[in-house]
Amino acid sequence: MSEKIRIKDIAEKSGVSVGTVDRVLHNRPNVSKSAREKVEAVLKNINYQPNMYASALAYNKSYTFYCIIPQHKSEAYWEEIEEGAAKACEARRDFHIDVKMMYYKRFDPSTFIREYTKCLNANPNGVIVVPSDLETTKGFTEKLHERGIPFILLDSYMPDLKPLSFYGQDSFCSGYFAAKMLMLIASGEKEIMLMKQTKNGKVESKQQDNREVGFRHYMQDHFPQTKIIELDLPLDEDENNYDSILENFFTSNPHIHHCITLCSKGHIVGEFLLKTNRRDVQIMGYDMVEKNAKCLRLGTISFLIAQHAFMQGYNCVDTLFKAIVLKKKVDPVNYMPIELLSKENVDFYRRTQL
Template identity: 65%
Template structure:
């Protein structure tokens, strides 16, 4: 029998029970005797019945509200891609009344994360997507979330001790290791490389950036131990108008540096400076296919970009919550995004929306 055409009436006749009893068994409702339950389960097995989870979810007619907690960001930044993917997934599951509310925190101020988490939990959400902050703060809130049995997804940085429903993001260490390997294919004879950071009070924005740098330095230590890595901090406490002066002084005093790397999405800060100052013998490697980075790739001041597929991350986070909460399905606990290398030759073929 075609299991897609099996009706509740067919199951009831096979089991010798009422249609109402079958409906209660299928939807795991109470008031079903042990004898009737055994008859229905036997009939389901004999008929190889596979429930249509989508149809059941639609019939349930319930609304599902989740929250997505992201770092504050500028327009046209990496997190814009994540937001677009999140909203695209909500549109995809609109008939199931799935919605996601976006909240923002300052990555350098944990109290802002606590504020938005308190706001989120007051709403008693069905699910939560989070870009993590410091582990001690995360642990406090994740303990509460587990206590209230709210499924949550970690995005960007993986913290397995928090026991999330699932994680979406790159393997940061491997990504940094890969970046070093690609960079040194261009610069095998260099003696010094510039590492551009953006820090505040001595801290970088995320654990992910730290892990990328660890992977990068690991490769360099093993394969190019004599290469000097010189750091430049375009501090977030400094006015952006001063960046040109910082970079001019650096490159003037380090004329032998021809290659730079950064582990954030702001490679364009150096790339645009190189174009303005007409330094055609220096290139930078960075992350994220944001518009300003892409233009520097086209103009030749950025050699490589590593894409994180932010749109796909945002989309699949919502999809995972949908499958777990609405369809009651299991999801993979770890989902690593591809490490994709973009150059002048392929950047215009990059698919931000890589779903389906």
């Protein structure tokens, strides 16, 4: 009945004018208390469900969302985030949705503050943000709350910031799973290599920190005798120097045959192994970027854990659309699947689920 009933029918049942019903439905002023109560009683009785999609189209408004993410190079996880966000805008083009991308340096909170200040000055309808450190990000999100601007956290979940929603993997479970899968093929090894990229001793994100906690938790519980040897490829190092760092590492650690990295740069090691024709070393890494996929197909990467970056970008924009434009309730926490890719199934991996 709710799909077929007309405003005229509601007006007749309520004993008020069509204009009064329209004002109640759109929560506009200039409606007396008694008239509003009559209309709301009829709406409740017929279980009226407004067509928010059609209503939003009728307003013909435009909406601008801002997405604040780390600066990155090509062949990175963040590229897929951007592509997903752009695809969501295209899918909702009838509603005049636009996403503005903004970038900050991972280890420089001042650049995060600079970008979020620009964002606030633009008065966006909604925001997607990859957090900096907790305190710096809190300074931004408190201002968003003050202005009533909804925001979504991407990549790292910080529930104390009270976002509208979160998209990303359960990073602890992801690291635990990575260790479990790695040790299915490396259970007889006495040593494994953990490759990290850091700056001033810190990895790029809270997500990677949590992955390592999960990884070490599994190793301690099930393979406490296996030694984990860390290799740091500094983020501020000239990439041309990585080969010499890797050469020295494998020369000094000839018994290492299995490596893992909890970031998207497994291809750095994979490409080195291809160049030096080391076929006795295998890597496990993260993210279905093309350079990783190439190493996977050629055999220097044994497994990749995919986290559907494209869908994260798409869903963040679409969730803001549903909450802001359609006034729908959205899920507060959205964990992405933890999927294991090998050279046998990588070509069947679908980065989209549209």
